[in-house]
Amino acid sequence: MKTMIRRAGLVAALLCFFAACAGDSQTATDTSATDTNVEVCDSNRTPVVMIHGFLGAGDNYGWHTMRFTANGYCPESLFVFDWNTLEQTDQSPDLAAFIADVIEETGAEQVDLIAHSAGCALSYAYLGAEENAALVRRFVYIDFSPQESLPGPDGEVTTLALWAESSATFPGEDPDAEPVPREIPGAENITLPGSDHYSVATSEDSFVAIYSFLNDGEEPQTTAFVSEDEVTVAGRAVSFGENAPLAGGVVEIYTYDPQTGVRSDAGPVYTITTDEEGHWGPIQVEPGVHYEFWVQPLGEGEMAVHYFPAPFVRSNPFVYLRTMPPPTSxxxxxxxxxxxxxxxxxxxVFMQTRVLNAATDDLLIDGHQVATPEVASIDKSTVALFLFDSNDDGSSDLTSVGLFEQFPFLNALDIFFSADPQRGIAVQLNEYQLTVPSVPSEEGAMVLMLP
Known part of the structure; x- marks a missing residue:
């Protein structure tokens, strides 16, 4: 067992080891991709700042980050901005401070900015100030409400607008309203065939469009996650929706058998304490091995979380562990x-790259078909599906839980899973299959990260 406590000096040393000391160490408030080991990269590329949408977090860009590094971007030039998506106040000053830190750290004159969904509204607010617009070379606007003009006080920011084919309306809008033209006048407007509100920000087609826009029409050499012999991962532990960091939390990492769902008898392979900003790692993992991340918060009454990601094949600095917010939030x-x-x-069930779609997906959890039209029709844009015994009767009636329907991207079904770690819970999403340990709910919620 390896015990790691993240401190600024130790992190700088680890980042230099895994990233060949490609740049200065990151500040406490920055989340950059410096934690990876990559091929030879081009340090002259413009830094990229990526902003997630409502109920999202920095890991929404983990897939594109791995594609960027596979195409010659230096890890230390890739950043994500985490913000409280449930906070109603203007957070553009926080974004301005973040981008100023990125420019100071990298020595660049400008950044490229990518935003998805509600992150687009935050970006437009930021770009409304002339001094901020001057710091952005190019802007990618991904599937939010159409705008009347380009961003910037004089519409001066060069913009790519990506639109999802399936989003006739946006989550929360009136589905019976007259559709608004999907465009931003003056921008390069592209609708991605077959995309939904989430995949338009994560798919291979999305990356090709973004990469080409940022690189003067040049197409990427690959859209695949190029495998590595040595894989390192890192990330943050933050609360769901609010992205408040888990400071001083304990993360135990186990391996388990995906055929039986039984943990290894050897105990945790790592025990990590998160830093004051919720950062953990970097750690080295075995490619293709199934890991369980047990996140243990410090607050009284807070629920622990057991994360089950898909096996890692390439280094990823944006592996996020979402904690359950405290009851007072x-x-x-x-x-x-x-x-x-x-x-x-x-x-x-947390979909990592797209929404759950009852029309095309078969999702069996412990033998139950949960990709039903009631909770997973394409217009519901379900990204997270909560499955629990909402009736407290020890049985499964598969009815939806109405309270969750009030939130975009969320849904829930009444299902009882017996907590028996020796039995495990079988999971099958189309061709992807595994069995995970069945963790009693008094020991925390299980989060299945499905590709």
């Missing part, structure tokens, strides 16, 4: 209804 009021018992398990 807005999101905590919703998630506080999850039961905590020794007999049952809480399972959360």
């Amino acid at each position: 807005f999101a905590g009021l919703l998630l506080g209804i999850l039961p905590r018992t020794a007999e049952g398990a809480n399972v959360v």
Whole structure:
């Protein structure tokens, strides 16, 4: 077992080891991709700042980050900006401070800015100031409400607007309203065939469009996640929706058998304490091995989380571990209804690259078909599906939980899973299959990160 406590000096040394000392160490508030080991990269490329949308976090860009590094971007030139998506105040000053730090750290004169969904509104607010617009070379606007003009006080920011084919309306809008033209006048407007509101920001086609726009029409050499013999991962532990960092939290990392769902008898391969900004790692992992991340918060009454990501094949600095917000928070009021018992398990299906679609997906959890039209029709844009015994009756009636329907991207079904670590819970999403340990809900919620 390896115990790691992240401190600024230690992190700088580790980053230099894994990234060949390609740049200065990151500040406490920055989240950059410096944690990876990559091929030879071009340090002259413009730094990229990526902004997630509502209920999102920096890991929404983990897939594109791996594609960027596979195409010659230096890890230390890639950044994500995490923000509280449930906060109603203007957070553009925070974004301005973040971009100023990126420019100071990298020595660049400008950045390229990418935003998805509600992150686009935040970006437009930021770019409304002349001094901010001057710092952005190119802007990628991904699937939010159409705008009347380009960003910037005089519409001066060169912009690519990517639109999802399936988003006739946006989450939260009136589906019966007359459709608004999907465009920003003066921008390069592209609708990606077959895309949904989430995949338009994560798919291979999305990356090709973004990369070509940022690189004067040049297409990427690859859109695949080029495998590496030595894989390192790192990220942050932050609360769901609010992205408040988990400071001083303990993360235990285990391996398990994906055929049986049984943990290795050897105990945790790593035990990590998160730093004051929720950062953890970097750590080296075995390619293709199945890992469980057990995140243990410090606050009284807060629920632990057991994360089950897909096996890693390439270094990724943006592996996020979302914690359940405390009961006193807005999101905590919703998630506080999850039961905590020794007999049952809480399972959360989290789609990493697209929405769950009942028309095209078969999702079997412990033998139950959960990709039903009631919770996974394409217009619902379901990214996270909560499965738990909402009736507290020890049975599964597969009815939807109405409270979750009030939130975009979320849904829930009543299902009882017996908490038996020796039995495991079988998971099958189309061709992707595995069995995960069945964790009693009193020990935390299970989050299945499905590709």
